[in-house]
Amino acid sequence: MENxxxxxxxxxxxxxxxxxxxxxxxEVDPRVYRALSLPVIGHMDPCFLQVLDQVQEQLRQVFRTxxxxxxxxxxxxxxxxxxxxxxFLEPGDEAAVIVGGVFAARMCxxxxxxxxxxxxxxxPLAEAADxxxxxxxxxxxxxxxxxxxxxxxxxxxxxxxxPLRQVAQEAGALLVVDTVSSLGGxxxxxxxxxxxxxxxxxxxxxxxxxxxxxxxVGERATELLRKRRRPVQSWYLDLSMVEKYWGKxxxxxxxxxxxxxxxxxxxxxxxxEEGLEAGWARHRQSHEALVRGLEALGLKMxxxxxxxxxxxxxxVCVPDGVDDARVRGRLLEQFNIEIxxxxxxxxxxxxxxxxxxxxxxxxxxxxxxxxxxxVLVEIGYRAQRGAAVAAAQEVLASPAG
Amino acid sequence: MENxxxxxxxxxxxxxxxxxxxxxxxEVDPRVYRALSLPVIGHMDPCFLQVLDQVQEQLRQVFRTxxxxxxxxxxxxxxxxxxxxxxFLEPGDEAAVIVGGVFAARMCxxxxxxxxxxxxxxxPLAEAADxxxxxxxxxxxxxxxxxxxxxxxxxxxxxxxxPLRQVAQEAGALLVVDTVSSLGGxxxxxxxxxxxxxxxxxxxxxxxxxxxxxxxVGERATELLRKRRRPVQSWYLDLSMVEKYWGKxxxxxxxxxxxxxxxxxxxxxxxxEEGLEAGWARHRQSHEALVRGLEALGLKMxxxxxxxxxxxxxxVCVPDGVDDARVRGRLLEQFNIEIxxxxxxxxxxxxxxxxxxxxxxxxxxxxxxxxxxxVLVEIGYRAQRGAAVAAAQEVLASPAG
Numbered sequence: 001m002e003n004x005x006x007x008x009x010x011x012x013x014x015x016x017x018x019x020x021x022x023x024x025x026x027e028v029d030p031r032v033y034r035a036l037s038l039p040v041i042g043h044m045d046p047c048f049l050q051v052l053d054q055v056q057e058q059l060r061q062v063f064r065t066x067x068x069x070x071x072x073x074x075x076x077x078x079x080x081x082x083x084x085x086x087x088f089l090e091p092g093d094e095a096a097v098i099v100g101g102v103f104a105a106r107m108c109x110x111x112x113x114x115x116x117x118x119x120x121x122x123x124p125l126a127e128a129a130d131x132x133x134x135x136x137x138x139x140x141x142x143x144x145x146x147x148x149x150x151x152x153x154x155x156x157x158x159x160x161x162x163p164l165r166q167v168a169q170e171a172g173a174l175l176v177v178d179t180v181s182s183l184g185g186x187x188x189x190x191x192x193x194x195x196x197x198x199x200x201x202x203x204x205x206x207x208x209x210x211x212x213x214x215x216x217v218g219e220r221a222t223e224l225l226r227k228r229r230r231p232v233q234s235w236y237l238d239l240s241m242v243e244k245y246w247g248k249x250x251x252x253x254x255x256x257x258x259x260x261x262x263x264x265x266x267x268x269x270x271x272x273e274e275g276l277e278a279g280w281a282r283h284r285q286s287h288e289a290l291v292r293g294l295e296a297l298g299l300k301m302x303x304x305x306x307x308x309x310x311x312x313x314x315x316v317c318v319p320d321g322v323d324d325a326r327v328r329g330r331l332l333e334q335f336n337i338e339i340x341x342x343x344x345x346x347x348x349x350x351x352x353x354x355x356x357x358x359x360x361x362x363x364x365x366x367x368x369x370x371x372x373x374x375v376l377v378e379i380g381y382r383a384q385r386g387a388a389v390a391a392a393q394e395v396l397a398s399p400a401g
Numbered sequence: 402m403e404n405x406x407x408x409x410x411x412x413x414x415x416x417x418x419x420x421x422x423x424x425x426x427x428e429v430d431p432r433v434y435r436a437l438s439l440p441v442i443g444h445m446d447p448c449f450l451q452v453l454d455q456v457q458e459q460l461r462q463v464f465r466t467x468x469x470x471x472x473x474x475x476x477x478x479x480x481x482x483x484x485x486x487x488x489f490l491e492p493g494d495e496a497a498v499i500v501g502g503v504f505a506a507r508m509c510x511x512x513x514x515x516x517x518x519x520x521x522x523x524x525p526l527a528e529a530a531d532x533x534x535x536x537x538x539x540x541x542x543x544x545x546x547x548x549x550x551x552x553x554x555x556x557x558x559x560x561x562x563x564p565l566r567q568v569a570q571e572a573g574a575l576l577v578v579d580t581v582s583s584l585g586g587x588x589x590x591x592x593x594x595x596x597x598x599x600x601x602x603x604x605x606x607x608x609x610x611x612x613x614x615x616x617x618v619g620e621r622a623t624e625l626l627r628k629r630r631r632p633v634q635s636w637y638l639d640l641s642m643v644e645k646y647w648g649k650x651x652x653x654x655x656x657x658x659x660x661x662x663x664x665x666x667x668x669x670x671x672x673x674e675e676g677l678e679a680g681w682a683r684h685r686q687s688h689e690a691l692v693r694g695l696e697a698l699g700l701k702m703x704x705x706x707x708x709x710x711x712x713x714x715x716x717v718c719v720p721d722g723v724d725d726a727r728v729r730g731r732l733l734e735q736f737n738i739e740i741x742x743x744x745x746x747x748x749x750x751x752x753x754x755x756x757x758x759x760x761x762x763x764x765x766x767x768x769x770x771x772x773x774x775x776v777l778v779e780i781g782y783r784a785q786r787g788a789a790v791a792a793a794q795e796v797l798a799s800p801a802g
Binding site for chain 2: 010012013014015016017018020022024025027028033034035036037038039040041042043045047051074075076077078079082106109110113114201203209210211231232233234235236237252253254255256257258259260262263265266269272273332338343
């Protein structure tokens with residue numbers, strides 16, 4: 001063993017304070033940290049079971065649903081994605097996935113791993129999918145589910161969901177929606193839009209540390225769970241078992257991540273105190289101010305159509321001749337601000353600026369614009385000093401909503 | 402929606418302070434709570450990557466291994482169990498499981514769900530498995546792995562592992578060991594005993610909240626990962642991908658549960674500060690004192706042979722005519738002490754008293770004996786007042802180790 005290295009672990013953690021403006025995790029309110037460190041109690045303790053009930057009620061409000069099966073999965077967002085797919089597919093079942101980025105591609109991989117027959121419907125990375133194209137791709141097929149990412153965290157495209165409900169219905173498919181980087185920041189109407197299954201992550205607009213993946217499952221989908229011919233491949237993510245712990249049976253399945261549940265409870269309380277609509281308006285205004293500021297800096301948004309830009313994950317093209325990693329490195333070192341780079345084929349080509357939860361506000365927008373301008377000028381990029389902040393402030397001056 | 406219920410979630414959490422002496426979760430040191438609520442930073446932040454390196458080094462020390470692939474899985478213990486099985490099996494592969502309780506039975510279910518051909522080797526619940534019987538059950542078979550639970554949390558039996566190494570080797574099988582309720586409290590020697598794969602949970606002897614499952618994978622097992630014909634059914638628990646995040650590649654897989662990682666780091670620091678051997682001695686002495694006290698109360702241990710009793714999960718028979726749930730309820734209400742009841746066929750038949758991590762000490766043992774005696778006397782059970790504590794104190798008077 002490398003003894004010289006081991007000694008380092010005997011030093012207590014020195015964690016810097018960052019401003020988290022990447023694609024997640026995002027900032028966490030001090031109230032949430034306090035809840036996180038409340039004393040552990042047993043996962044079958046009557047007091048803890050009350051916490052579970054409350055978290056379920058809170059999540060129903062945030063997802064805008066009456067779905068009984070609504071709770072957080074004990075894993076990060078990708079565990080939610082896996083649960084939302086594998087529970088509703090049996091080997092040989094067709095499943096359609098609308099693909100315009102890394103997270104939708106991950107859905108495809110999950111479909112194939114669990115033995116599903118994949119119908120992959122690709123669309124350009126910087127655009128939303130066209131519902132008519134999806135419809136024609138499904139003609140003659142009988143997919144069990146149609147899966148789509150609402151806000152594609154790798155591209156910043158926000159897919160309009162309402163038209164897809166009709167398409168899914170015509171195909172007789174469940175509509176499964178990834179709301180990882182949209183829930184809490186962008187309108188999501190699970191019941192209103194006829195979404196059958198949706199999952200999210202705690203570390204984006206919900207303002208909680210990473211570690212849980214809220215999921216909601218409608219009646220048609222729950223019915224499918226009950227009618228399965230063979231058990232789900234995963235014991236840990238088997239919703240028909242997990243729901244018996246969250247439901248009236250209170251049957252032990254696995255030990256819940258107790259403290260993360262406290263934190264989520266408090267984060268959702270904060271969110272509901274502000275009100276969903278007020279939160280969405282704040283996210284929208286912050287996004288518009290940021291875009292205006294970035295454009296004043298001479299930068300180009302990656303998604304050309306403003307109507308399908310996510311308000312939460314803002315993607316901007318790295319200008320020609322500018323070293324992506326160097327800029328992000330300087331932002332982190334000099335300003336303690338984290339923003340994200342591009343993934344997969346977009347590596348080096350875009351920056352991802354998160355305005356999610358606590359960072360969707362005027363001061364974060366202005367701080368980021370100031371810092372980015374400063375770093376860009378430092379490396380020789382030509383920008384008019386102060387123009388970005390001035391442009392953003394114009395948007396921020398009008399009331400949100 | 403039930404509006405009257407929903408309003409309750411708008412009240413901040415009121416969490417009672419329990420003394421956690423059940424089968425887990427267990428008590429958490431204030432230092433660990435402080436680490437848990439350190440500020441979130443990004444999962445690709447260079448400072449966080451250092452934390453990951455340190456956690457890996459700490460875990461190698463605790464598992465007593467040099468295995469490169471050693472890190473926590475982002476889920477609770479059962480996610481670790483699932484990862485430890487599904488990554489090493491392909492459909493049709495034989496897998497043997499030694500079964501003497503609920504957690505071993507769970508392993509069987511996981512083997513079958515991923516398409517493995519199960520060889521189920523049963524032994525009586527209150528005894529350890531006989532290596533010769535295991536050997537004969539495997540004759541003529543070619544299991545890819547032999548899975549066994551070290552400390553069966555449902556029965557309190559601690560299975561001697563060293564003899565099984567030989568059996569696994571003869572069968573050409575990987576030895577996969579569940580150390581969920583043993584790691585940190587009972588000697589575990591991954592390299593010394595030739596264990597190929599082992600996983601644990603953070604919420605037992607490691608003294609951390611629930612939410613992570615440390616796993617370690619030896620070279621032979623890692624090789625199997627690389628040679629798989631088809632990908633693991635689970636994307637989330639695919640070790641060949643997860644290891645690329647923890648290893649030198651630093652390739653993003655899923656967002657790590659950042660704060661839980663801080664907490665584990667601090668919990669492991671505490672554990673290594675005390676030293677593994679000193680910790681084991683403390684667990685052993687606490688166990689022996691508890692057993693002596695329980696016997697002085699006239700109670701009978703569930704596991705007759707003291708040599709195969711786990712020091713961590715102490716199982717005691719519920720006396721005839723005593724209402725299990727009432728006793729546990731009174732302990733919780735009157736003394737704020739949680740102990741566990743029996744699972745499955747042992748429901749109502751035994752109590753499970755955890756002496757794990759922070760609770761493996763004299764004062765917890767004495768507090769529990771006092772409280773239990775008091776509740777038993779209250780419900781009409783005849784016990785000589787003070788005898789239990791006196792008996793336990795005799796054991797505690799001699800130095801541990």
